Amino acid sequence: QVQLVESGGGLVQAGGSLRLSCAASGRTFSMYAMGWFRQAPGKERDFVARISSSGNAVYYKDSVKGRFTISRDNAKNTVYLQMNSLKPEDTAVYYCAARLYGGSSSWVEYGYWGQGTQVTVSS
Numbered sequence: 001q002v003q004l005v006e007s008g009g010g011l012v013q014a015g016g017s018l019r020l021s022c023a024a025s026g027r028t029f030s031m032y033a034m035g036w037f038r039q040a041p042g043k044e045r046d047f048v049a050r051i052s053s054s055g056n057a058v059y060y061k062d063s064v065k066g067r068f069t070i071s072r073d074n075a076k077n078t079v080y081l082q083m084n085s086l087k088p089e090d091t092a093v094y095y096c097a098a099r100l101y102g103g104s105s106s107w108v109e110y111g112y113w114g115q116g117t118q119v120t121v122s123s
Contacts, residue, residue, distance in 0.1 A: 002025060004096050004097070006021065006096050007022075022036075022114055023078050024078065032053055032112075033052050033100075035097045035103060036070060037110075039095070043092075045107045046092075049081060050103045051103070055074070059103070067086075068082065068084070083119070093118050098110060
């Protein structure tokens with residue numbers, strides 16, 4: 001079992017940057033694929049990026065490719081989402097999630113979730 005705590009959200013102007021962090025408890029973090037998802041008001045939870053348990057494979061939503069970077073440090077039990085060139089449409093609550101062994105771009109496949117962190121991008 002793993003517990004997740006996100007941090008790093010906030011208010012930023014369009015074109016700015018934020019780095020989200022997700023700290024995980026437990027000694028088996030390296031066994032989990034990790035994902036970042038976001039949910040805007042009135043919309044469904046949406047895939048943003050995911051990374052394999054080893055960190056060797058990463059995948060992104062098309063609209064964030066080239067702007068967002070997902071990474072992980074298994075020694076620190078932490079996964080990151082570096083967000084550059086932010087746009088107002090990136091505004092949402094961002095969640096990290098963990099899935100044992102294999103990753104997925106579907107939020108229903110993840111069994112462990114953080115509480116979320118708000119990202120607001122002003123125009």
